[in-house]
Amino acid sequence: MARIDLDNIRHAYRPDPQSDDDYALKRVHHTFVDGGAYALLGPSGCGKTTLLNIISGLLRPSEGQILFNGNDVTDLPTEARNIAQVFQFPVVYDTMTVYENLAFPLRNRGVSEDIVDKRVREIITMIGLEERAKRKAQGLTADEKQKISLGRGLARADVNAILFDEPLTVIDPHMKWELRTQLKELHRRFGYTMVYVTHDQTEALTFADNVVVMYEGEIVQIGTPEELFERPTHTFVGYFIGSPGMNLLPVEVSGSSARMGQTVIELPSAPSQQSGKLELGIRPEFVSVGRSGYPVKVDKVEDIGRRKIVRARLEGQEIAAIVDEDAEIPAEAHVSFDQTHLNLYSNSWRVEMHGEAGHGA
């Protein structure tokens, strides 16, 4: 497996890019460590597939270099990069059996038949197609064919990396969960370098140790699921991760106090920066509803199983709180915030609070 360095990569599909807006990838400078499991997460059009295609060699970046284990592969074609790829839709040989499809990448590399057999049996079990081993791929469902594609991607242990582009789109929801869990287990056992593109936060958060969040052609944060939840470095991460996403309140700051209209919210300490467009971020999980705090007008309460989402207005601004299902919502409702989970953003980027070394944008 390999360490993959993306060295100041930029990519524009148009031939004469003038400004940052003309770049599908504005600037990506990042290392995927050897054996790491990464998810590239972001909304449609943010540049995930572009980045994956640059890693695989399907696309040459307009600027920058790609290194596999320190060797420049920027000009190498896909075949010369020794990677496995699994795409959104199945790529299988219809006239081959399930077994032969899975054996293909190994036989192609001259692997001995006893090793091929051992590996193929292992993978067939993992994807749950033991019963179908001798069946031709033709005639199998799209779901089964995609499992074969997934299995083929995992067959060889000597690849530099395995790249997945939304591989579970056609798989049914229950099997999705099972395959994700197995991918994670395989990663733990074999230490593959894996890069997994998805726009689905659940998929990213359950698969990856490190989630790379992309927004408008840039990486806005790389972190563990906990870090993305606790300390989103960009308002987009706050909004995109979590359900509902982070509350963002426009504020003015003076010292360690944030003011929104008549409401003054005490911050844990004075922020290191107080200029630009300032927003206070607090996740709904850290907003309490009760009789004390800041007065709000409750718009509606949604039942989400064992918890409820309270949607209210504070100084006219929408705010959501997640509370227990049996929590009382008083007629004169107030909200209060867990101060340790307050985040301040200036022009969308998180600002460090004094005494908060090593964190923030």
Ligand SMILES: Nc1ncnc2c1ncn2[C@@H]1O[C@H](COP(=O)(O)OP(=O)(O)OP(=O)(O)O)[C@@H](O)[C@H]1O
């Ligand atoms: N072949 C192409 N020619 C021109 N523009 C393209 C091409 N492929 C992608 N783009 C543009 O580049 C930007 C990034 O697209 P990309 O497909 O990488 O995003 P994505 O995050 O993978 O989205 P999706 O989840 O919808 O696939 C988008 O604005 C898209 O319209």
